[in-house]
Amino acid sequence: MKHFWHLLLYCLAISFCCWLIGFACFCIYAFSLQTDLSTKQEAVVVLTGGSKRIDTAIKLLKEQDANYLLISGVNKKVSAKKLLKNVPPLLKNKITLGYEAENTVGNAKEINDWIKNKNIHSVLLVTSFYHMPRSVFEINRQNKTLKIAPMPVFPTEFNNSVNWIKTRYAWLLFIEYHKFVFVNLKHWLNFGG
Numbered sequence: 001m002k003h004f005w006h007l008l009l010y011c012l013a014i015s016f017c018c019w020l021i022g023f024a025c026f027c028i029y030a031f032s033l034q035t036d037l038s039t040k041q042e043a044v045v046v047l048t049g050g051s052k053r054i055d056t057a058i059k060l061l062k063e064q065d066a067n068y069l070l071i072s073g074v075n076k077k078v079s080a081k082k083l084l085k086n087v088p089p090l091l092k093n094k095i096t097l098g099y100e101a102e103n104t105v106g107n108a109k110e111i112n113d114w115i116k117n118k119n120i121h122s123v124l125l126v127t128s129f130y131h132m133p134r135s136v137f138e139i140n141r142q143n144k145t146l147k148i149a150p151m152p153v154f155p156t157e158f159n160n161s162v163n164w165i166k167t168r169y170a171w172l173l174f175i176e177y178h179k180f181v182f183v184n185l186k187h188w189l190n191f192g193g
Contacts, residue, residue: 026177030129033152041124041149043068047107047135050128052153057126058087060151061094068094068118072110073101108138115146122147129154130169130176134183141187
């Protein structure tokens with residue numbers, strides 16, 4: 001019985017170390033994501049849900065002179081007129097509002113349908129920095145040939161120092177890491193397609 005408890009503690013210690021290393025790698029990856037904006041992508045895609053995401057995407061649409069912008073996961077109660085009230089008319093013609101997605105998997109499906117319809121092969125993906133790893137993973141599951149250039153959105157007060165540990169972003173990273181691990185395990189075990 002004594003050997004059993006030693007083995008159990010040993011397994012728990014190894015599991016905790018693996019979890020801790022994985023979380024550290026996830027955080028480093030999320031913090032270090034950057035895109036070379038000198039390479040033009042065919043379209044901009046933004047996932048709703050976080051502050052500054054849509055504003056960043058519209059700014060990129062203009063600055064990068066992209067052909068299209070998809071805003072994926074728009075709340076069905078939000079009208080195009082309200083969402084795009086400050087957008088110049090010339091840019092409005094390039095914007096598609098996606099109302100079908102309700103989560104990240106839905107975003108990936110909505111994006112895949114949209115890019116196939118528009119014959120798009122490369123996108124600039126805009127979402128929050130903590131959400132980017134799982135978003136890229138889910139979109140790649142839908143379309144392995146799509147070239148994705150990640151454009152993470154960081155909060156205004158964020159300065160890439162250790163101060164993030166004292167903010168709500170530590171909790172968001174913690175939650176997002178476990179979601180990322182879960183979808184990878186689900187994919188690896190071939191659950192849910």
